[in-house]
Amino acid sequence: MTTRYGTRPTMKDVAARAGVGLKTVSRVVNGEAGVTSDMTARVQGAIAELGFRRNDSARLLRKGRTASVGLLLEDIADPFSGQLSRAVEAVARAHGSLLFTGSSGEEARREQELALAFCARRVDGLVVVPAGDDHRYLLPELAAGIAAVFVDRPAQLIDADAVLTDNVGGARDGVAHLIRHGHRRIAFLGDLPHIHTAAERLSGYRQAMAAADLPVDEDWVVMAPTDPSVVAASLDRVTGGPAPVTAVLCGNNRITLGVLRRLPSMVRRPALVGFDDLELADLLTPGLTVVAQDPAALGRAAAELLFHRLEGDHAAPRRVVLPARLIPRGSGETAP
Amino acid sequence: MTTRYGTRPTMKDVAARAGVGLKTVSRVVNGEAGVTSDMTARVQGAIAELGFRRNDSARLLRKGRTASVGLLLEDIADPFSGQLSRAVEAVARAHGSLLFTGSSGEEARREQELALAFCARRVDGLVVVPAGDDHRYLLPELAAGIAAVFVDRPAQLIDADAVLTDNVGGARDGVAHLIRHGHRRIAFLGDLPHIHTAAERLSGYRQAMAAADLPVDEDWVVMAPTDPSVVAASLDRVTGGPAPVTAVLCGNNRITLGVLRRLPSMVRRPALVGFDDLELADLLTPGLTVVAQDPAALGRAAAELLFHRLEGDHAAPRRVVLPARLIPRGSGETAP
Numbered sequence: 113m114t115t116r117y118g119t120r121p122t123m124k125d126v127a128a129r130a131g132v133g134l135k136t137v138s139r140v141v142n143g144e145a146g147v148t149s150d151m152t153a154r155v156q157g158a159i160a161e162l163g164f165r166r167n168d169s170a171r172l173l174r175k176g177r178t179a180s181v182g183l184l185l186e187d188i189a190d191p192f193s194g195q196l197s198r199a200v201e202a203v204a205r206a207h208g209s210l211l212f213t214g215s216s217g218e219e220a221r222r223e224q225e226l227a228l229a230f231c232a233r234r235v236d237g238l239v240v241v242p243a244g245d246d247h248r249y250l251l252p253e254l255a256a257g258i259a260a261v262f263v264d265r266p267a268q269l270i271d272a273d274a275v276l277t278d279n280v281g282g283a284r285d286g287v288a289h290l291i292r293h294g295h296r297r298i299a300f301l302g303d304l305p306h307i308h309t310a311a312e313r314l315s316g317y318r319q320a321m322a323a324a325d326l327p328v329d330e331d332w333v334v335m336a337p338t339d340p341s342v343v344a345a346s347l348d349r350v351t352g353g354p355a356p357v358t359a360v361l362c363g364n365n366r367i368t369l370g371v372l373r374r375l376p377s378m379v380r381r382p383a384l385v386g387f388d389d390l391e392l393a394d395l396l397t398p399g400l401t402v403v404a405q406d407p408a409a410l411g412r413a414a415a416e417l418l419f420h421r422l423e424g425d426h427a428a429p430r431r432v433v434l435p436a437r438l439i440p441r442g443s444g445e446t447a448p
Numbered sequence: 449m450t451t452r453y454g455t456r457p458t459m460k461d462v463a464a465r466a467g468v469g470l471k472t473v474s475r476v477v478n479g480e481a482g483v484t485s486d487m488t489a490r491v492q493g494a495i496a497e498l499g500f501r502r503n504d505s506a507r508l509l510r511k512g513r514t515a516s517v518g519l520l521l522e523d524i525a526d527p528f529s530g531q532l533s534r535a536v537e538a539v540a541r542a543h544g545s546l547l548f549t550g551s552s553g554e555e556a557r558r559e560q561e562l563a564l565a566f567c568a569r570r571v572d573g574l575v576v577v578p579a580g581d582d583h584r585y586l587l588p589e590l591a592a593g594i595a596a597v598f599v600d601r602p603a604q605l606i607d608a609d610a611v612l613t614d615n616v617g618g619a620r621d622g623v624a625h626l627i628r629h630g631h632r633r634i635a636f637l638g639d640l641p642h643i644h645t646a647a648e649r650l651s652g653y654r655q656a657m658a659a660a661d662l663p664v665d666e667d668w669v670v671m672a673p674t675d676p677s678v679v680a681a682s683l684d685r686v687t688g689g690p691a692p693v694t695a696v697l698c699g700n701n702r703i704t705l706g707v708l709r710r711l712p713s714m715v716r717r718p719a720l721v722g723f724d725d726l727e728l729a730d731l732l733t734p735g736l737t738v739v740a741q742d743p744a745a746l747g748r749a750a751a752e753l754l755f756h757r758l759e760g761d762h763a764a765p766r767r768v769v770l771p772a773r774l775i776p777r778g779s780g781e782t783a784p
Contacts, residue, residue: 194524
């Protein structure tokens with residue numbers, strides 16, 4: 113493979129073909145002053161004949177920056193990640209920066225591997241949806257000048273910028289909504305408890321129940337993987353048994369999907385509020401009531417904060433919290 | 449910003465701190481033989497103290513490769529793109545390669561700008577969902593050894609690898625399915641006609657109608673932008689007027705969404721087959737019948753072909769065509 117790359121013409125080749133010095137070629141390529149129009153035309157002719165293209169990586173590395181940003185997601189195929197990515201890309205584009213993307217698959221080891229691989233390519237900054245719970249591995253990179261903004265979940269064990277949804281408030285609103293519609297026995301089906309957003313949403317659930325003086329049967333709280341079969345089993349458990357719930361708050365979009373797929377086979381369907389919106393949520397029967405995050409707003413705010421940092425904003429790490437919004441559509445407004 | 453990057457320790461700093469030669473540090477950093485374990489320990493100690501990190505970009509550039517691939521999508525937030533991206537990322541990861549991603553937004557100019565920006569960073573290869581209709585701008589890059597595989601749509605005016613869905617066959621199957629259920633007046637709502645997949649699917653529609661000896665009223669064919677309001681107006685037109693259709697084939701997932709949002713306000717709902725599957729399609733009432741592509745299989749095949757090329761496969765450009773699959777769920781099986 114090395115030989116294939118060897119075929120690229122260099123600035124030296126251009127200089128030889130044009131019969132000018134290397135410095136003159138460099139000036140023309142980089143749009144610097146001090147070259148006569150005649151010389152410029154000769155150099156441009158040689159560039160066109162040889163098919164010479166400037167090597168931005170080499171050029172940028174010499175300048176000490178790469179005009180690239182690393183975006184670390186949980187899973188690029190998740191609709192939440194897709195909308196967040198589009199927003200980050202738009203901001204990066206406005207700043208003339210390209211985007212590396214990678215998915216951690218919710219694995220701490222993979223997150224670290226990817227983040228350090230991006231850093232080793234000398235990205236100017238990182239936008240990270242973290243999977244791990246110890247981000248001290250980034251300290252040497254931050255000390256060396258790489259900027260990092262965490263999004264959706266905060267960094268752990270280091271002090272870093274974070275752009276988050278108000279997960280506690282959102283879950284509290286969702287449960288309060290079910291309580292207002294007469295529900296007293298409400299389940300919370302959440303993701304694994306070490307995931308920051310899952311823990312926060314559980315906390316919002318507990319706050320809303322406590323605020324209404326409602327006891328929480330610990331059998332109603334399931335923190336488990338989001339595979340459809342696991343979710344179906346959890347739903348069966350909380351709606352069966354001696355103290356069946358009449359309503360469910362789903363902790364994220366994958367859990368909501370698992371519950372929606374299970375509902376048709378149930379005799380008594382619980383009322384339902386999902387955390388995260390879904391594309392066809394309004395077209396279901398009944399429509400799906402959700403606590404919606406705004407992934408595009410999260411991505412935009414994180415990317416803008418990142419570029420502020422790159423432009424020299426060295427103030428203390430900031431935490432930006434965006435609201436979640438309850439959207440009633442039918443599934444969360446049925447009586448017990 | 450330059451000064452921030454200046455704080456990174458170099459191999460020279462490590463050599464000075466360890467009191468060894470530069471060559472020794474280089475050998476330790478690159479895992480080469482010929483260094484005593486005592487020396488290795490001293491170098492590693494200095495590396496840890498200084499927080500030295502190898503610069504992969506500089507190292508890879510010297511080797512003439514960058515272990516990175518550029519993935520050019522139409523829109524990273526589209527679920528089709530998300531699944532395709534995840535598959536490309538998995539293959540790239542297996543080859544130790546990182547991924548640049550970017551969205552053309554269906555603009556030829558933006559596609560070219562991004563593709564050339566990736567090339568200027570010396571990506572080893574490109575996976576491109578093309579927006580434009582003239583890819584000759586890539587010829588100098590291909591000549592210089594960058595590999596490129598087009599996916600979803602073929603390259604135009606250059607001969608290049610392509611991994612495509614059988615769009616003609618898929619659309620033909622979808623329309624034949626509606627005909628089997630008694631429909632004679634069938635509309636095709638497609639994307640803009642210059643988009644390869646849109647033109648191919650229209651062609652499949654015409655083939656199925658011709659095969660069943662059914663005339664096509666040109667008012668039944670609408671090739672237009674996919675904004676919900678435009679789709680709603682098109683649907684109203686083909687289902688109203690003097691020769692209203694009783695069934696509709698939607699040309700892609702965005703058009704299907706527009707139609708689904710309009711249906712509830714219609715008195716007589718046409719039978720419906722959508723091209724592209726949707727996450728909640730099976731949970732709608734009725735379930736949505738689709739001609740499903742397999743975006744993950746497209747991405748995987750494209751990325752695998754790309755790495756074959758990078759590993760030295762110089763055979764003539766290849767065209768891989770993957771089947772589309774009809775999934776009946778209710779909306780396409782109603783009588784006229």
